[in-house]
Amino acid sequence: MRFQPVIGLEVHVQLKTDSKIFCGCSTSFGSEPNSQTCPVCLGLPGALPVLNKKVVEFAIKAGLATNCSITPRSIFARKNYFYPDLPKGYQISQFEDPICQRGWLDIQVEGQELKRIGITRIHMEEDAGKLVHGEVSGLEEGSGVDLNRACTPLLEVVSEPDLRSSDEAVAYLKQLHQIVTWLGICDGNMEEGSFRCDANVSVMPVGSDVYGTRAEIKNVNSFKFVKQAIEYEIQRQIDLIEDGGRVVQETRLFDPNAGKTRSMRGKEEAHDYRYFPDPDLVPLVIDAAWVEQTRQELPELPECRRQRFMAAFSLPAYDAEVLTASRELADYFEACVALGANAKAVSNWVMGEITRSLNDSSTSIGTCPISPRLLVELLKLIDVGTISGKIAKTVFDEMWRSGKEPAAIVEEQGLVQVSDSGAIESIIDEILAREAGQVEEYRSGKDKLFGFFVGQVMKASKGKANPTVVNELLLSKLKG
Amino acid sequence: MDISVADVEHVARLARLELSEAEKSLFAGQMGAILGYVEKLKGLNTEGILPTSHAVPMENAFREDVACPSIGVEKALANAPDRADSFYRVPKVIE
Numbered sequence: 001m002r003f004q005p006v007i008g009l010e011v012h013v014q015l016k017t018d019s020k021i022f023c024g025c026s027t028s029f030g031s032e033p034n035s036q037t038c039p040v041c042l043g044l045p046g047a048l049p050v051l052n053k054k055v056v057e058f059a060i061k062a063g064l065a066t067n068c069s070i071t072p073r074s075i076f077a078r079k080n081y082f083y084p085d086l087p088k089g090y091q092i093s094q095f096e097d098p099i100c101q102r103g104w105l106d107i108q109v110e111g112q113e114l115k116r117i118g119i120t121r122i123h124m125e126e127d128a129g130k131l132v133h134g135e136v137s138g139l140e141e142g143s144g145v146d147l148n149r150a151c152t153p154l155l156e157v158v159s160e161p162d163l164r165s166s167d168e169a170v171a172y173l174k175q176l177h178q179i180v181t182w183l184g185i186c187d188g189n190m191e192e193g194s195f196r197c198d199a200n201v202s203v204m205p206v207g208s209d210v211y212g213t214r215a216e217i218k219n220v221n222s223f224k225f226v227k228q229a230i231e232y233e234i235q236r237q238i239d240l241i242e243d244g245g246r247v248v249q250e251t252r253l254f255d256p257n258a259g260k261t262r263s264m265r266g267k268e269e270a271h272d273y274r275y276f277p278d279p280d281l282v283p284l285v286i287d288a289a290w291v292e293q294t295r296q297e298l299p300e301l302p303e304c305r306r307q308r309f310m311a312a313f314s315l316p317a318y319d320a321e322v323l324t325a326s327r328e329l330a331d332y333f334e335a336c337v338a339l340g341a342n343a344k345a346v347s348n349w350v351m352g353e354i355t356r357s358l359n360d361s362s363t364s365i366g367t368c369p370i371s372p373r374l375l376v377e378l379l380k381l382i383d384v385g386t387i388s389g390k391i392a393k394t395v396f397d398e399m400w401r402s403g404k405e406p407a408a409i410v411e412e413q414g415l416v417q418v419s420d421s422g423a424i425e426s427i428i429d430e431i432l433a434r435e436a437g438q439v440e441e442y443r444s445g446k447d448k449l450f451g452f453f454v455g456q457v458m459k460a461s462k463g464k465a466n467p468t469v470v471n472e473l474l475l476s477k478l479k480g
Numbered sequence: 481m482d483i484s485v486a487d488v489e490h491v492a493r494l495a496r497l498e499l500s501e502a503e504k505s506l507f508a509g510q511m512g513a514i515l516g517y518v519e520k521l522k523g524l525n526t527e528g529i530l531p532t533s534h535a536v537p538m539e540n541a542f543r544e545d546v547a548c549p550s551i552g553v554e555k556a557l558a559n560a561p562d563r564a565d566s567f568y569r570v571p572k573v574i575e
C-alpha cells in the first residue's frame with residue numbers, strides 16, 4: 001500500500017518587544033537567571049496582568065500579512081496544567097476567538113505549482129520559563145527554573161493540515177519566517193528559540209480522505225531538523241502500519257543527534273486544559289479603524305516587492321527572488337537603483353560580489369562596508385570605461401577591506417583602463433609576433449584561438465586593456 | 481446532577497490532589513449538588529444573549545511597551561523553598 005503524509009504545523013513566533021506581554025520586565029536574552037521577573041510573571045498572588053499594546057499591533061500585522069481576518073472582539077483564556085516552568089499553574093493564551101483567523105499563504109516547492117496552505121488561526125500567548133538540567137553547580141540533583149522567559153510574548157500560528165510533504169512543510173516555514181522577520185515583529189533567531197515549530201504528522205492510504213492518527217513532534221528548531229524529523233516520523237508510521245501496528249496519538253521529541261523522534265514519557269495523560277476566560281484580562285476590541293491604520297503601516301511584503309522588482313526593473317524572477325530574501329537586502333538594491341545605477345548591473349553585483357563577501361565574512365547586509373553610494377560609484381567607473389569589469393572586482397575587494405572611494409583606489413593603484421588604441425596596438429603586435437605559430441593556425445580556420453590571443457593581451461596589459469578595444473583591434477589584425 | 485467517583489478522581493488528578501476513598505464519595509455528592517444548583521440557569525431564556533466571558537463591562541486595558549526595572553533575583557527567590565545559584569531548584573524534570 002502507498003501512503004500519503006498529512007502535516008500541520010504550529011509555529012511559535014517570539015515577538016520583538018522591549019517588555020513582556022503582561023508586565024514591564026525586559027525581554028532581553030541571556031541575562032542572569034530570574035533577574036527579569038516581577039510579581040506578575042512569577043505568578044505571585046494578587047498580581048494583575050495588563051496587556052502590552054505592541055503585542056496586539058504585532059499580532060494584527062502578522063494576521064494581515066498572512067491574509068487572516070482580524071477578530072473584532074477576542075478574549076484571553078487560561079490553559080491549566082502543571083509543569084515546573086509554569087509558575088501560575090496556567091498559561092495565559094487564547095482559545096475561543098483568537099485575534100486572527102482563517103488566513104493562508106501560497107508556497108512554492110521547486111519544480112511544483114504554487115500551493116495555497118490554510119492558516120487556521122493566530123493567537124497571542126505568554127511563554128513559559130526555562131528548565132536547566134545539570135549544567136550549574138547545585139543542580140546535579142534536581143532541575144533549575146529560570147523565569148526570565150516566562151511571560152515573553154508569543155504568537156502561535158496554526159496551519160491547516162494542508163501540507164503533504166516535508167518539502168512543503170519547509171517551504172511554508174521559510175515563508176512564514178521571512179514574513180515575520182520582514183514585518184520586524186520577530187528576530188527570527190531559531191537557535192535562541194525565537195521561531196520554533198511543532199509538527200503534527202500522520203499518514204493515510206493514498207486516495208483516502210480520512211486522516212490517520214497523528215503524532216505531535218516537538219523541539220524542531222531549524223529548517224533542516226524540521227525536514228529530518230518529519231521524514232523520520234512519516235517512515236516510522238508507515239513501517240508501524242505495515243507491520244500490523246497502530247499509530248497512537250502522542251507527543252514525540254525530535255533528537256537531532258540521533259535523527260529520530262521518540263515518545264515523550266510522562267505526558268501520556270490525555271490533555272485536559274480546562275480553558276476558561278481569564279477574568280484578569282478584559283476583552284480586546286479591535287475596530288475597523290485600527291485594522292485599517294495597521295494595514296497602512298505594513299511594509300511592502302516580500303511577494304509584492306518581488307513582483308514589482310520584475311515589473312519596474314525588468315529583472316528575471318530569479319533575481320527578484322534573491323534580492324527580496326530580506327527587507328534589508330531589497331532596500332540596499334533599491335537604494336542603488338535610486339542613485340541612478342542600472343538595475344540589472346546592481347542586481348548582478350548584489351547577487352555576486354556583495355553576497356559572496358557577506359558570506360565570507362559572516363556579516364549581513366545591514367553592516368555591509370560598501371554603501372549603496374560607493375557601489376554605484378564603482379559601477380559608474382565601469383560605465384564610463386575608466387575600469388573594466390574585471391578590474392572592478394579587484395577594486396571591489398579593496399573597497400571592502402578599506403572602505404575607500406573606488407576612484408581613489410583606481411588612482412592609487414594605477415588601475416585605469418587603457419583604451420588608447422596605439423598603446424594596445426603595440427601590445428598586440430608584440431604578441432602576434434611572439435606567437436607566429438598560433439597566428440598561422442588561427443588564419444587556417446582555428447577560430448577558437450581568438451580567446452587565447454585576448455587572454456595574452458589582457459595578461460600583458462595586467463588586465464587594464466579595454467576588452468572592447470582589444471577585441472576590435474585583434475579581429476582586424478588577425479585578418480591579416 | 482450525578483458526579484461519579486471516577487469524575488472526582490479525574491479532576492483530583494488534574495489538580496494534583498490526593499483524596500481518600502471517603503473524601504471521593506463525599507466530594508462526589510457535594511460537587512453534584514453544586515452543579516445541580518447551577519443547572520437551574522438552564523431554565524432561563526437566554527435566546528439572543530451572547531455568552532458572558534467577563535462580569536465587568538470593560539474592554540481594552542493596555543500598557544505601553546516600556547521595560548521597567550524588575551524586582552531583582554534576591555527578592556524573586558525570597559520565597560523559594562529551594563534554590564541553586566540564581567535558579568529555583570525543583571525535583572528533577574526528565575523529558
